[in-house]
Amino acid sequence: MSQKHLPTVCIVGGGAAGFFTAVNIAENCRQVKVIILEQNKTVLNKVKISGGGRCNVTHACFEPKELVNFYPRGKKELLGAFYTFQASDTVQWFENRGVELKTESDNRIFPISNKSETIINCLIEVAKSKGVEIWNSTKVVELEKQDEKWVLLTSKDQSVIADIVVMTTGGSPFIWNVLEKWHEIVEPVPSLFTFNIQHKILEDLQGVSVRNAEVSLCHHKLKTTGPLLITHWGLSGPAVLKMSAWGARLFHANNYRFEISINWTGKSKQEVMDFLQRQRRQSAGKTVMSQHLFEIPTRLWKSVVGYIGIDTSMTWGSLENYHLEKLRQILCECRLKVNGKSTFKEEFVTAGGVELKEVDFRTMESKKVENLFFAGEVLDIDALTGGFNFQAAWTTAYIAAQTIIDKCTYSFRVK
Ligand SMILES: Cc1cc2nc3c(=O)[nH]c(=O)nc-3n(C[C@H](O)[C@H](O)[C@H](O)COP(=O)(O)OP(=O)(O)OC[C@H]3O[C@@H](n4cnc5c(N)ncnc54)[C@H](O)[C@@H]3O)c2cc1C
Known part of the structure; x- marks a missing residue:
């Protein structure tokens, strides 16, 4: 008889993409332990300063074929992804969790409160209520695969064992160096x-x-x-x-x-x-x-x-x-x-990051190493200003979460 063990998902990076992955897994799957590892003392720091402190969550462009035109890098790969989760889904997602949003005359969408804290509080509250563990001041410095498991080494000399790893580290050159042994990294250059x-x-x-x-x-x-x-x-x-x-x-x-x-x-x-x-x-x-x-x-x-x-x-x-x-x-x-x-x-974003050809955008899983996922700015995706960069983070995180839920529900049996 085989039985399931409780799989552990480690999400490296407590930004927009990391939190959205975590909460979407934790809300829909109880057979999993979700941990966010964040190097800073506080999480969601970029969300806080985004949109001049108001957080431009997304853009009122609800046709995937039009939406992709705002992405100098990632246009082709995001098209299919937006058919799974696009700007209208983002609006609905936040509104279903009590965040009221408004569309401004230039189609940028913000919380009615005009405060990025509204988005931060929503993500943190859902994460905490669903049992997501948030480990602040924990920098991941190395990533190794031992047999079927991942071992994440942290700056505190800890080894964290995980079944699944999601890299949501944003534009971090340090992590791109760590990832280079698994993936091609497109040279990072500034945009915007x-x-x-x-x-x-x-x-x-x-x-x-x-x-x-x-x-x-x-x-x-x-x-x-x-x-x-x-x-x-x-x-x-x-x-x-x-x-x-x-x-x-x-x-x-x-x-x-x-x-x-x-x-x-x-x-x-x-x-x-x-x-x-x-x-x-x-x-x-x-x-x-x-x-x-x-x-x-x-x-x-x-x-x-x-x-x-x-x-x-x-x-x-x-x-x-x-x-x-x-x-x-x-x-x-x-x-x-x-x-x-x-x-x-x-306000700037980084063009460059994990080579998109090496990631399956139907699942956001690496095509090269099993149980390694990517979401957000760690990928070679970037957009114009107007809420599009966050939209790419929400979309890729949502898709990663759905795949991980499936894996955690149907895999990870131990003898
Ligand atoms: C000032 C400013 C304003 C912006 N305003 C907007 C806006 O209004 N709308 C919009 O759409 N986009 C905006 N952007 C862009 C947007 O913020 C990014 O596209 C978005 O934050 C990307 O999310 P992410 O989760 O992928 O990366 P990030 O938000 O950068 O999060 C990555 C997280 O990973 C952590 N991390 C990195 N390495 C490690 C490690 N080794 N171990 C542990 N943790 C690690 C980082 O500390 C960070 O918390 C703005 C950007 C800036 C700089």
Whole structure:
């Protein structure tokens, strides 16, 4: 006769992915011991500071085929995963546990309380009520397989024995080194950063924003659109952050030195030229400086116009064709050299991590070693800002939990 023994699941990392894996196992399976090992004194630290302390839990994009478009890395692998657990499931999951959520005008979803503690309290309460053990200040320093069991060595010289290990260590280079004996690690590079630019046009314009600009990487097909913000060190805003994410590897390879072209108008070159010509005919007596066009803020308009040598006294009627052409060029193809990057409000993610081809996204189990699972940012997955990074953590954690529940229910028999 075979009988079951109580399997132990060790989850390494007490962040969003670690907790979501733990609570989803513990809520649905009683035949298992779940332990979270967290190196810090406190858990869920990134959730706490996320979204400016409000925690942007997910994004109101409920179609998996659209949702994957926000992931520069992980798009292909996440498609199937989102059919199992997507943004609407996240909303329902938290609401079923008493967390009220709201969708803001840009589709980002936050707790109604506007406090990340609401999410933290929910996860910790469920974990504690379902008997999840949380071991703080316990750093895993080595991972070994002995026969069918895992042995996790900690910084306190403990050996923790587990049947199943889930790695949810986020962007930790230390753990990627430990994992290298089992898995290929895609070189980690930063994503979601702003561009350092020193250019006369941007001088003294910090705080000025353009509603709908287009940013193109010169000599490359990479192009993004959206609001742009001029900072005291260069450019920020959604259009820049998107470009930093899609070009993360390329920019790293070029040591963060490259050239971009900005279209401040969001309109085509032809539309802009037609508009300028009409302006010359219809507003001939008015000065160019006093008439900012294309919703470009006055300060930026004056800077752009002044840069190409149109002074304060020149009227639309006095402009020659070459003036119009220069104006069109600086409005639609303003070339700026980027020299370095800066962190965006301390918010960044890491591109890179465990090679996705080596993980089965139907189960989140390693294809190379049995009973080793991955969820969250430890994988080579990252997204744009807007709640997508947490969504990838919830989804991969949920799928890992379902597989582990099945394993714990039907496997681990001892003679
Ligand atoms: C300032 C900031 C704001 C953000 N805001 C948002 C937002 O609003 N919305 C959004 O979607 N994304 C946001 N992100 C990104 C998001 O926080 C991450 O994508 C997400 O936290 C990843 O979750 P994770 O559980 O995979 O990793 P983490 O949250 O990084 O958790 C990993 C945990 O593992 C622990 N750990 C690591 N190594 C070991 C070890 N050897 N032994 C034991 N424990 C270990 C770490 O201490 C950590 O607690 C933000 C990021 C930052 C930096």
